[in-house]
Amino acid sequence: MNYVLDILPPLLEGTGVTLQVFAITLVLSIPLGLALALLRISRFGFVSGLVNGYIWLMRGTPLMLQMLFIYFALPFVPVIGIRLPDFPAAIMAFVLNYAAYFAEIFRAGILSIDRGQYEGARVLGFTYPQTMRRIVLPQVIKRILPPMSNETITLVKDTSLIYVLAMNDLLRAARGIVQRDFSTTPFVVAAAFYLIMTLVLTYGFQRLEKKYAVYD
Amino acid sequence: MTEQAMIRAVDLHKHFGPVEVLKGVSLDVNKGEVIAVIGPSGSGKSTFLRCLIHLETIHRGTIEIEGETLVSTDAGGHCHYAPDADIRRICGKMGMVFQHFNLFPHLTVLQNIIEAPMTVKGMSRDEIVPTAEALLKKVGLFDKRDVFPSRLSGGQKQRVAIARALAMAPDILLFDEPTSALDPELTGEVLRTMRELAEEHMTMVVVTHEMAFAREVASRVIFMDGGNIVEERPAQEFFAAPEHPRTRAFLENML
Numbered sequence: 460m461n462y463v464l465d466i467l468p469p470l471l472e473g474t475g476v477t478l479q480v481f482a483i484t485l486v487l488s489i490p491l492g493l494a495l496a497l498l499r500i501s502r503f504g505f506v507s508g509l510v511n512g513y514i515w516l517m518r519g520t521p522l523m524l525q526m527l528f529i530y531f532a533l534p535f536v537p538v539i540g541i542r543l544p545d546f547p548a549a550i551m552a553f554v555l556n557y558a559a560y561f562a563e564i565f566r567a568g569i570l571s572i573d574r575g576q577y578e579g580a581r582v583l584g585f586t587y588p589q590t591m592r593r594i595v596l597p598q599v600i601k602r603i604l605p606p607m608s609n610e611t612i613t614l615v616k617d618t619s620l621i622y623v624l625a626m627n628d629l630l631r632a633a634r635g636i637v638q639r640d641f642s643t644t645p646f647v648v649a650a651a652f653y654l655i656m657t658l659v660l661t662y663g664f665q666r667l668e669k670k671y672a673v674y675d
Numbered sequence: 676m677t678e679q680a681m682i683r684a685v686d687l688h689k690h691f692g693p694v695e696v697l698k699g700v701s702l703d704v705n706k707g708e709v710i711a712v713i714g715p716s717g718s719g720k721s722t723f724l725r726c727l728i729h730l731e732t733i734h735r736g737t738i739e740i741e742g743e744t745l746v747s748t749d750a751g752g753h754c755h756y757a758p759d760a761d762i763r764r765i766c767g768k769m770g771m772v773f774q775h776f777n778l779f780p781h782l783t784v785l786q787n788i789i790e791a792p793m794t795v796k797g798m799s800r801d802e803i804v805p806t807a808e809a810l811l812k813k814v815g816l817f818d819k820r821d822v823f824p825s826r827l828s829g830g831q832k833q834r835v836a837i838a839r840a841l842a843m844a845p846d847i848l849l850f851d852e853p854t855s856a857l858d859p860e861l862t863g864e865v866l867r868t869m870r871e872l873a874e875e876h877m878t879m880v881v882v883t884h885e886m887a888f889a890r891e892v893a894s895r896v897i898f899m900d901g902g903n904i905v906e907e908r909p910a911q912e913f914f915a916a917p918e919h920p921r922t923r924a925f926l927e928n929m930l
């Protein structure tokens with residue numbers, strides 16, 4: 460037990476990094492995903508096709524590859540070549556990748572809304588943006604809560620991929636201690652931390668689903 | 676004051692792909708008139724209404740609402756719609772009630788009614804709530820004020836939809852089979868509300884299969900078939916002595 464208390468500080472520090480990556484990714488990729496979804500369903504065929512290609516690329520290649528590319532290869536790409544420090548590089552990869560997944564969730568949600576809702580709004584004088592903001596998206600949120608919950612929980616665990624950029628997240632912190640002390644206890648503690656994080660998320664999403672169930 | 680038509684539709688043509696749905700429909704609606712549009716399924720009744728309020732676009736013809744041109748067709752046969760802002764203003768003179776209500780499920784009854792006045796007209800909540808409550812009393816649903824639509828019967832939903840349309844203070848109301856999705860015992864309450872509107876001289880165009888309503892409330896009856904208006908007469912005459920054989924066949928089927 461004392462040993463567990465001993466290793467807590469570095470593991471908590473690692474959890475901090477994990478939570479940062481998680482939170483920043485979520486806050487940035489949800490709006491980006493929504494924007495991509497709206498472009499994807501827009502009347503502009505060219506833009507829609509472009510977004511479609513982007514989503515295909517992001518979902519069709521491993522997130523780890525994307526992260527390695529942004530960190531190691533992006534500096535050598537002509538014109539846009541920039542060298543990002545590890546943390547921003549990781550965030551960028553996560554945001555670009557998760558936005559693609561969120562875009563597909565939003566798109567499916569938006570398309571599931573009955574045409575009558577648009578027509579009902581239209582004959583009352585709503586513009587398209589007003590219809591989206593006031594009528595469609597509030598209903599979409601309720602419908603996409605289950606898949607969003609899934610993705611969000613996946614994101615918690617995906618954050619461990621940043622170990623390839625040698626960042627000290629929860630998993631890497633645990634592994635460091637395992638190698639130092641020849642004990643697997645840090646892995647067990649790390650697993651418990653992940654479980655607590657996903658438990659909190661699951662609970663949060665359940666609360667949201669209950670809140671949105673009032674109008675069923 | 677010159678008598679100006681509330682709706683003036685001239686020679687409307689509309690097709691979906693190769694299918695011609697409106698083949699030159701013309702209709703003038705005067706202030707305070709109640710027009711019943713009847714006809715077999717697929718005859719273009721809904722499409723006609725939807726073209727009037729710009730849910731569908733026409734391919735030829737002219738539509739004027741209270742003297743303002745929504746769309747016109749030049750000598751070369753090309754259709755010209757008004758600019759978007761004008762379309763919005765012109766169509767804002769009309770409200771529409773749908774067969775399937777199209778209430779906003781995430782909003783309560785009151786919110787359904789005040790949403791458009793607030794978002795579209797920029798009215799404040801305090802301004803519109805008394806109006807909305809008065810409308811709810813008028814359609815007999817004041818006690819359902821804070822209930823979500825899912826808790827309402829079909830008849831109640833449709834009355835909320837009527838109140839919602841009225842909250843935008845339209846000059847004209849279009850109804851597309853407002854009672855067709857309702858259980859028979861619930862049609863009466865909706866028809867009663869519509870009858871009251873007619874008595875207040877609301878201008879209405881009503882697509883309906885309720886022949887009794889058409890006979891008693893409508894000033895004129897339009898019979899559509901195959902994308903044309905086949906017969907158009909004052910309601911009493913229409914039912915007393917339908918002229919066209921197809922009208923007669925249709926009416927015999929309905930009774």
Ligand SMILES: Nc1ncnc2c1ncn2[C@@H]1O[C@H](COP(=O)(O)OP(=O)(O)O)[C@@H](O)[C@H]1O
Binds near residue numbers: 691696718721722723
């Ligand atoms: N969006 C559409 N796309 C293709 N065909 C349509 C569409 N809407 C209506 N139609 C066709 O147009 C014809 C007239 O339909 P509609 O106006 O709904 O008739 P009614 O309301 O009199 O039953 C029907 O043959 C219908 O199948």
Ligand SMILES: [Mg+2]
Binds near residue numbers: 720722852
């Ligand atoms: Mg119809």
